[in-house]
Amino acid sequence: MTASDRQAHWQDIYTNKAEDQVSWFQADPAVSLELIGAAGASKASAIVDVGGGASRLVDMLAGLGYDNLTVLDISEAALAMARTRMGDKAEAVDWMVADVTTWEPTAKFDVWHDRAAFHFLTEEPERAAYVARLKRALRPGGTAVIGSFSPEGPEKCSGLPVRRYDAASLGAVLGPAFKLMETRNHEHRTPWGSVQNFQFSSFVFDRLD
Numbered sequence: 001m002t003a004s005d006r007q008a009h010w011q012d013i014y015t016n017k018a019e020d021q022v023s024w025f026q027a028d029p030a031v032s033l034e035l036i037g038a039a040g041a042s043k044a045s046a047i048v049d050v051g052g053g054a055s056r057l058v059d060m061l062a063g064l065g066y067d068n069l070t071v072l073d074i075s076e077a078a079l080a081m082a083r084t085r086m087g088d089k090a091e092a093v094d095w096m097v098a099d100v101t102t103w104e105p106t107a108k109f110d111v112w113h114d115r116a117a118f119h120f121l122t123e124e125p126e127r128a129a130y131v132a133r134l135k136r137a138l139r140p141g142g143t144a145v146i147g148s149f150s151p152e153g154p155e156k157c158s159g160l161p162v163r164r165y166d167a168a169s170l171g172a173v174l175g176p177a178f179k180l181m182e183t184r185n186h187e188h189r190t191p192w193g194s195v196q197n198f199q200f201s202s203f204v205f206d207r208l209d
Helices: 003-016 030-038 057-063 076-092 124-137 167-174
Strands: 047-050 069-073 094-097 109-115 138-149 178-189 195-205
Touching: 003 076, 030 057, 030 109, 030 138, 030 178, 030 195, 047 057, 057 069, 057 076, 069 076, 076 094, 109 124, 124 138, 124 167, 138 167, 138 178, 167 178, 167 195
Parallel strands: 047 069, 047 109, 069 094, 109 138
Antiparallel strands: 138 195, 178 195
């Protein structure tokens, strides 16, 4: 899928569906919050939520006092949904419309969070482009928290194929610059009651390889 096709797909999804009408909706992103906290993030840490879309993670982080937040997503409609929901508090967040595989980071982050964006990159050049941006954007010693479908998870989402990972296979894609710190299995319950198996893994950016 080309970048333009990917953008059109997600723009259509968020233009025509409410935030709680998609399978990945979470009212409480508890695992993400716990892993960001376990990464040692302070309230001033620079945190980017990659593929954040209309996720409520940014609301929760802002409510906890984190004040250096960026949300990046390919869909302008998704970000507009989140901004509208947050009201005046949205002004304190940096909202970026971009495809992570072509994005050119201009800042450094302490925490890179991605729940269910990376697993849509099914082609090796896309994954390589993602990892290149991750290395460019994350400070040495920073943490990447990446959630994806586990090997027991669905093979498709939103009509698109995905790649499923465990901590070892995800680490192999990220490369030796990333040291695994923690991994968790998580059963996500969709708004209509079905269960999807996820894994969340935290990696410290140890060095440039």
